[in-house]
Amino acid sequence: MAAQADTIEVPTDAELLQAQADLWRHSLYYLSSMGLRCAVQLQIPTTIHRLGGVASLADLMAALSLPSVKMPFLHRLMRVLVTSGVFAVDKDSESGGELYRLTPLSRILVDGVTDEHHSQKYFVLAVTAPHCAEAALGLADWFKKDLEPPVPSPFEDMHGAPVFDERTPLMDEEFDAVANEGLAAHDNLGIATILRECGDIFKGLESLTDCCGGDGTTARALVKAYPHIKCTVLDLPKVIDKAPKDGVVNYVAGDLFHTVPSSQAVMLKLVLHFWSDEDCVKILTQCKKAIPPHDEGGKIIIIDIVIGPSLGPIMFEAQLLMDMLMMVTTRGVQRSENDWRKLFMEAGFKDYKIVRKLGARCVIEVYP
Known part of the structure; x- marks a missing residue:
């Protein structure tokens, strides 16, 4: 056996060269992440937007007030970010130079724009923080x-x-603020998409409790789309104390491990992946106590990742990287359908339905 361990199958020349390139890519991917962080810190996406959506390298240098000696280095940074899909580039028909424009990815990094797509600037800064x-x-x-x-x-x-x-x-007040801003941005991205693509899950509801609903951004969007639904936001006192008291939604300070306000449906949007299986069962048990039987419309609405390769390799990789983020920074986990099923059954639920219309995330309706 020892002799076998000292030998290894020799790859072909083509395999060896491909392996070398793959090794470079995997070992140096962190530079792509740091390049994205740099672009966000320099506000390059926002700058391109303010320049009318298209900018030359000289335009960026001037708008960002960067030293002229850094122009070739900015070009190299932008080249990597174009290759990774953060920006796109066209040729200027007059000068022959490069013109950079936003892609869907960099559009959600534009700061200071009021629309349904909450800027993900702080998500990037949080997950790439030291x-x-x-x-x-x-x-x-x-x-x-x-x-x-x-x-x-x-x-x-x-x-x-x-x-x-x-x-x-x-530990670090600045990091804590950035992390919380990043969490809010991450949670609120795509609310309008949820209402457009999965609006049927809210039809017929008279009341809903949004657990860990933060400042009520999601709940207010829900009430705007469905004014007849009475929405309650449950979150920790430190969060509720800062929430806007506008009368649109009802705010309750509390802990979902101990009690959840009664309503026809309870929503857990991007909540359960932060917690262990044992804690998730405790949370789901409290949620089950808060809702009526299934035949009276009672259900839990979970918006979260359901890990699986069915959406293709890019979405699957994104899901797995989000699971690695949970492993590194929390005690939680991203779950497959089998993992979710086990939680539901252990918490006493009878059935569930998965709606796969939200990219890497899904909507899961869970029935008592």
């Missing part, structure tokens, strides 16, 4: 540690506090 990068760099050491359950994430193990915890501001 605290998260350091936690990921410590993965090998974390795997070797024999930690008592519940096992802390690499982030918590390294920094002494979880993300989105009361202790996080004490």
Whole structure:
């Protein structure tokens, strides 16, 4: 057996060259992430938008007030970001130079625009922040540690506090603010798409509780589309204290582990992936207590990732990377359909339906 371990199948020349290129790509992908972070910090997407949607390299240099000596370096950064789909490039018919324009990806990074697409600027800044990068760099050491359950994430193990915890501001107040802005942006992106593509799940409802609904952005959009639905937002007191008291929705300060306000439906939008299976069962059990039987319209509405390759390799990879983010920064996990089914059955639910119309995410209706 030892002799076999000392030998390995020799790849062909073509395989070896491809493996070398793949090795470079996988080892250096972090530079693509840091390039995106740099573009957001420099406000390149917002600048291109303000320049009318198209900008030359000289336009960007002037608008960003960058030293002229940095122009060739900016060109190299933009070339990588074009290749990765962050920006697009056209040839200027007059000068022959390059003109950069926004893509759907960079459009959702434009800051200061009021529309249904909430800027994802802070999501990028949060997940590429040094605290998260350091936690990921410590993965090998974390795997070797024999930690008592519940096992802390690499982030918590390294920094002494979880993300989105009361202790996080004490660790780094600026990072805590960016992380919370990023979470809000991540949660609120695509609300209008949900209402357009999956609006049927809200028809016939008279009342709904949005658990961990933050400042009520989702609930207010829901009430605007369906004025007859009485919406309640449940969140921690520190969140509710800052929520707008506009009378559109009802705000309740509390903890979904202990009690959930009664309503016909309870919504958990991008909530359960932050929690372990045991904690999810506790949350779902409380939600089940808050709703009427299925024949009276009672249901849980979950908006979250359902991991699976059916949407193609790019969406599948995005889902798996989001699961790695959960592993590095939280005690939660992104789940497959089988994982979700086990949670529902353990919490006492009888059936569920998955609506796959939200890209990498799904809507799951769960029935008591």
